[in-house]
Amino acid sequence: MRPPTGAAGARPGAGLAAHLVLDRGAFTLDVRLTVAPGEVLALLGPNGAGKTTSLRALAGLAPLTGGYLRLDGTTLEEPAARRRTPPERRPVGVIFQDYLLFPHLTALDNVAFGPRCHGASRARARAVAADLLARMGLADHAGVKPRRLSGGQAQRVALARALAIEPRLLLLDEPLAALDALARLDVRAELRRRLAAFEAVAVLVTHDPLDAMVLADRLVVIEHGRVVQEGTPAEIARRPRTDYVARLVGLNLYQGVADGATVRVGSALAFTTTEQVSGAAFVAFAPSAVTLSVRRPESSARNAWRARITGLESHGDRIRVALAGAADGLPLAADLTTVAVAELGLQTGAEVWAQVKAAQTHAYPA
Template sequence: MSTRPTHTPPAVRQTTAEGLDAHLVVARGDFRLDLRLAAAPGEVVALLGPNGAGKTTALRALAGLTPLTAGSLRLDGRALEDPERRIATPPEVRPVGVVFQDYLLFPHLTALDNVAFGPRCHGLSKAEARAEAADWLARMGLEAHTGAKPRRLSGGQAQRVALARALATRPRLLLLDEPLAALDARTRLGIRAQLRRHLADFEAVAVLVTHDPLDAMVLADRLVVVEHGRVVQEGTPAEVSRRPRTDYIASLVGLNLYQGRADGHTVTLDGGTAITTTEDLTGPVFVAFPPSAVTLHRDRPDTSARNVWRAEVTGLESHGDQIRVELTGELPLLADLTTVAVAELGLQPGRTVWATLKAAQTHAYPA
């Protein structure tokens, strides 16, 4: 963003820029969240994970809506919550902005007054709050909609109003809960690009919760993958995509993933199946390759490919402009084929085929 708001509410002004340092521990019945999360100012972190992994619980804990059972939460060097020290800052006075999945705009207020609500709560006069709100709406390209109430806004416009409302209080931590989930596919494409630009200009920490890998890859600087309440992998989008460490992550980024033991260029899986790779490794490893790297044949082929397996088709489904074929056998795997190739092979559930994979198309790395 090219300019900053004229007014800085005293309640949210910070003197340090140390970012987020959190150890979130929340125990609820049989579920326990135990998540360490740190981020520098200007960094966008995406929390990814299957349903029930603990993403929303973590977001609510950061917002102060769900109390910590143990651990601590520090923002810019200030302790916001620490059960052991009996520190618990109420949500309304934390320097935190939240964009909820359904936006939760006040239906009786105009876009301008929705955005002005936060600055008003932080002590600005009505005129000052409205001036700041108008500035934020202008940054979002919504100058023509300041007087519109939520019911008259499109999904993309409502999302931008919600983001402006969250940013208008100058938060030191911005939380986004599935911010694009309520949008249709066409609107989502444009709003995702706009949101990326706004986040790139945001000078504090942003934490995004999403189940959509594309949202995470485009919007975040770093991915934190959570399963069963714990971090199973984190890194840049490129690192996580290239070296997935769980089946969930492999499925998320569209890869076949196996774990075995390497001896040179051969990786032997637990069931005894061997995969030939180009990497020369020793010890426990993962092997990954995309479904598009798998070729299917009616009969055992005479091929230079180092990996050849007999398989049985168990399912077919559309996947973009291709057909994803699910196979079982000595190596369960996925293959992506064109509709023409599927027709020529006569593929259907129960059909036996031969699968081939070149060693050069695999990627092996230490487990």
Template sequence: MSTFSTSSTQDVPSPALDTRLRVDRAAFTLDLALTAAPGEVIALLGPNGAGKSTALRALAGLLPLTGGHLRLDGRVLEEPARRLHTPAEERPVGVVFQDYLLFPHLSALDNIAFGPRCQGRPKREARAEAAAWLDRMGLAEHASVRPGRLSGGQAQRVALARALAVRPRLLLLDEPLAALDARTRLDVRARLRRHLAEFEAVAVLVTHDPLDAMVLADRLVVIEDGREVQSGTAAEVARRPRTDYIARLVGLNLYQGRAEGTRVTLPEGTVVVTTEELSGPAFVAFPPSAVTLHRDRPQSSARNLWQLRVTGLDLHGDQVRAELAGSLPMAADLTPAAVAELGLAPGATVWASVKATQAHAYPA
């Protein structure tokens, strides 16, 4: 039999991960399709209760599917219609849990060796492999240390090594940096990025932190209410958010209306002027930094001008974020000096202007 193909799809590799996760629960349904190429890192993002953890548990085999399928490297691991379910312990899957779940009575070395030992490898071989992983993680001198004496960053690296030591074809990471302090998080994020770049199989990361997702993942999949609402590279998702959650995640003011030329009319009648010409349903977005505030109506060339009310002021990095309500609720970023000069306080009335060149419109 010839091993060559003349089809037009001969250069398109089969996905390493091909799944549709359907999980029906009492008051919630997850229905999510995912595909990933070998070496690809996917980040699942979404608000609390969106279904991220349910998806991860279903991939791991800890939560059975009620519909759909799960194929990994062409092998069917689960398909309810055929009553096929591969138990979690028999799946080539490694998991790094949010709180790491290291065995407290075992040393770092033996925590990592545990997986290979369960796969039937001799003790000496398993411990030698664990030692190699510790060295790779920069923890060779902590081989005999138990988890209770490890720092958060060290424990995270041991947990990652334990997951990788079983040579998984699918690596699942559940909020892997959530338990770390801000300073440790920077270092561990950089280390994790290097390890994921070297990982040849598929990795799926669940996180609430957009920075973690953007630094670590090749592609973002945003889910809300158990379903995908948007996917793409970090740049694609950030440039054209399609829900309020995503807009807040990437720091944009987002509205949906109907476009006629350069004007987007929102449902309540407010108009936002842009420089893009569109026709039909459209989104329009602009960053809080694009909003200029005035106490009196300005003599401005800005084509977008609204009278709004300050409802809150919060420190946002080295800026102050003003939350504004009225005909077009929005967030605006100002310097502390500008806040003082304008005399802003909750309840104050202001005029907000945005240049048309800074308001970006795109099809809904």
């Protein structure tokens, strides 16, 4: 999208600095977030990881039990100091998954609702709303009610409504989840343009890795209420650090002990790589790098081991073959063409040889 703007031109303390602690007995959230003005941060993680809880905490809808929440240097919440700004008084705009537009109000009045709640006159609120709708390309739909809007139009009205209060923090909860696949492409591109022009902090929650990669400058991955990895989309994609992240970016991932160009995983499997690593290490490779054969391979691949097929399913224009190591049960995914699967006669339960060339693996410190 664009480089974060926190370092250049931002005043000291600008942006979001938060330590979100919520203790709910069986589940505890403990997440630290720092986001610069002009930066879009995506929260990713499996179901129940704490993404939505984090978003609700940022909005003030889920009170913190510890930590703090500061926006542009102002403390909005700090339980230890008994400070808490009510949600309605926070400079925060929220776009919900289903947009939650008021069905009885026109697009114009939906957008004007926020300024009116913040004390603006009816004329001033409607003027702000009309300007935002015009900038969203919806001037001709100002008098239209939500039921007559397309999914993309409703999303832009929801964005305009969130921006109408001039928020310093914009929260987006699965902003594209309610759209069908075709509309999603266009709206994702439109939302990217709108977020690129947003000068304050934006935080979005999504299950879709493509949404995160396209819309966000930086990703934070949450599992079991904790941050397990953060970085740019390219960094996350190249160096996953948990099984969830590996699946998210479509890679096989193993953790072991490295000695030079060899990474030993357990007692039965060792990978030869092109990188020199020492100590605890990860080794990752794409399913498309895996080849399967019914006999022991005679190719130049340095990494070959027996595996058993546990499932086959369509994966785009290829077949995703799920396997488990014959000696250790370690999971493996391989992407093959339909022709290759048919020629090899692959089926669930069959034992095969899996192989990966050293040049197609990537090893890095754990």
